[in-house]
Structures are given as C-alpha cells and as structure tokens.
Amino acid sequence: MATEGYRLDSETSGSWLLKLAAPQAFFPVAGRMIPWFAVLAVLFALPGLYLSFFVAPTDFQQGEAYRVIFLHVPAAWMSMFLYLVMAFWAALGLILNTRLSGMMASAVAPTGAMFTFLALWSGALWGKPTWGTWWVWDARLTSELILLFLYFGFIALTNAIDDPRRADRAGAVLAIVGVVNIPIIYFSVKWWNTLHQGASVSLTRAPSMATTMLVGMLLMSLAAWMYSIAVALWRVRSIILERERDAQWVRELRGVQ
Amino acid sequence: MNWGSFGNFTHMGGYAFYVWGSYLMALACIAGELALLARRARLAERRA
Numbered sequence: 001m002a003t004e005g006y007r008l009d010s011e012t013s014g015s016w017l018l019k020l021a022a023p024q025a026f027f028p029v030a031g032r033m034i035p036w037f038a039v040l041a042v043l044f045a046l047p048g049l050y051l052s053f054f055v056a057p058t059d060f061q062q063g064e065a066y067r068v069i070f071l072h073v074p075a076a077w078m079s080m081f082l083y084l085v086m087a088f089w090a091a092l093g094l095i096l097n098t099r100l101s102g103m104m105a106s107a108v109a110p111t112g113a114m115f116t117f118l119a120l121w122s123g124a125l126w127g128k129p130t131w132g133t134w135w136v137w138d139a140r141l142t143s144e145l146i147l148l149f150l151y152f153g154f155i156a157l158t159n160a161i162d163d164p165r166r167a168d169r170a171g172a173v174l175a176i177v178g179v180v181n182i183p184i185i186y187f188s189v190k191w192w193n194t195l196h197q198g199a200s201v202s203l204t205r206a207p208s209m210a211t212t213m214l215v216g217m218l219l220m221s222l223a224a225w226m227y228s229i230a231v232a233l234w235r236v237r238s239i240i241l242e243r244e245r246d247a248q249w250v251r252e253l254r255g256v257q
Numbered sequence: 258m259n260w261g262s263f264g265n266f267t268h269m270g271g272y273a274f275y276v277w278g279s280y281l282m283a284l285a286c287i288a289g290e291l292a293l294l295a296r297r298a299r300l301a302e303r304r305a
C-alpha cells in the first residue's frame with residue numbers, strides 16, 4: 001500500500017517529527033524504544049508489587065480483599081487513558097491523513113481492551129466479597145462495559161475492511177464518537193448514585209488513603225503505562241510490516257537480514 | 258505487612274480466590290498478549 005494515498009516524504013519535510021511520521025523511519029526507532037519501556041515496566045512493577053503485598057497494611061474494613069485495588073485501579077485508569085490515546089491517533093490520522101497514525105490507533109486498541117477486561121474482571125472479583133455481588137448494572141460498571149464493546153467494535157470494524165486506509169478512517173469515526181463515554185465513566189460515580197465508590201485519588205484534593213497504598217498504586221499504574229507503550233510499539237512494528245510488505249524499504253530490509 | 262508464613266500469604270486472610278484470581282488473570286492476559294505479539298511479529302517478518 002506504499003504507493004497509494006498521500007505520504008509524508010522524508011526528503012521534503014523539514015521537521016524530524018514529520019520524518020518520524022513515515023512508517024519506514026518509525027520502524028527502527030520503535031524497535032530501539034521497546035526494550036527501554038519494557039525494562040521501565042519491570043522496574044516499576046517490582047517495587048509496586050512489593051508495596052502492594054508486603055508493605056501496605058491490611059484494610060480495617062475489607063481485610064486483605066482490598067489488595068485487588070493495586071491491579072484494579074491501574075487497569076481501569078489505563079483502560080480509559082488508552083482509549084483517549086487511541087482516539088487521539090485516530091483523529092490525527094483523519095485530519096492529517098498520515099499513514100502511521102491509523103497504525104498507532106490499531107496498535108493501542110487490543111491493549112486497551114485487555115486493560116478494560118482486567119478492570120471488569122478484577123472489579124467482579126473485588127465486588128463479590130465486599131458488595132456481595134459479582135456484577136450490578138450501575139453507571140460506572142455499565143459504562144466501563146460499554147468501553148470494552150467500543151474497543152471490540154473498533155477492532156472488529158478495522159479488521160472487517162480490506163483497504164487499510166479506509167479501515168483507519170472508519171475506525172477513527174467510531175473511536176472519536178466513543179470518546180463521549182470516557183467522561184461518562186469518569187464522572188459516573190458523581191452524576192449517578194452508584195454502588196461503585198467515588199474516586200479515592202483526584203488531582204484537586206488530598207488522596208483518602210494511606211501513603212504506602214497510594215505509592216503502590218501509582219507504581220503499578222506507571223508499570224501498566226510503560227508496558228502499554230512497549231507492547232503498542234511492538235504491535236505497530238508488525239502492522240507496519242504487514243501493510244508495507246510490498247514497499248521498497250521492506251524489501252531492502254529483507255535483503256539485509 | 259508481616260505475613261508470618263508463606264501459607265498465610267497465599268491464604269490472603271481468606272480472600273485468596275478473589276485476590277489471586279485477579280492477579281493470575283492479569284498475568285495470563287499479559288502472557289497471552291506477549292505470545293500473540295511474538296507470533297504476529299514472526300509471521301510479519303517472514304511474509305515481509
């Protein structure tokens with residue numbers, strides 16, 4: 001598909017950022033960045049898990065059941081954040097018509113879906129001992145489930161269209177429309193009377209939890225973030241190769257190997 | 258947090274099923290995603 005459509009030519013563009021927007025330029029850069037983010041993910045996860053299981057005290061109400069929080073909250077944050085990242089790339093692709101943007105959106109989607117599933121799964125396993133139910137159709141849980149379906153819809157739609165550029169555009173429209181769900185998830189605990197509790201951590205006031213719990217949760221979130229970058233970069237490299245397999249630079253790459 | 262023994266740690270104060278059920282699923286998802294990514298990368302490089 002290299003010959004089709006508009007492409008940013010690294011010969012004529014002045015900015016290094018625009019040069020990087022060319023898939024053949026980004027491919028090796030992504031490859032070099034992956035190990036760094038993978039190492040960072042491990043470096044955040046190890047102390048994060050240590051704090052979560054060996055430093056953070058037992059909760060006086062929930063006992064040890066609350067330790068699900070160190071997985072649940074980072075997974076839920078990433079599920080929403082990755083959707084915004086996906087929609088950002090999708091919108092950029094729609095506006096600038098850059099090939100790499102759609103590839104980035106497609107690279108983020110499965111990891112976003114995975115974190116959404118984990119947020120729902122860990123939420124169910126946390127809800128059973130604390131609320132007495134695996135699931136309830138309250139606004140927070142329902143809107144998070146809709147987020148999972150939005151990810152599935154994006155993945156299904158982009159896979160169903162053979163022409164990658166058309167698939168990117170169709171997926172982008174879906175992704176952008178679905179952004180409306182993110183504030184609904186985030187503010188659902190304020191707007192509606194939900195069984196799900198309100199936010200324990202917010203930017204505007206002091207967190208209502210022990211410092212060790214908070215630090216553990218933040219470390220786990222950073223680990224999830226770094227992991228997401230590493231796997232998205234890994235996936236986008238495969239997507240680039242799949243889409244550009246007829247391009248001259250991929251043939252040259254094969255010749256070198 | 259001093260668990261005293263490994264048995265106490267795995268028991269999780271009676272909530273082992275819920276706590277470990279969450280973390281093991283996360284581990285399975287991550288392992289699964291990495292396996293799928295490795296397979297996809299291998300196929301993409303072979304067909305490139």
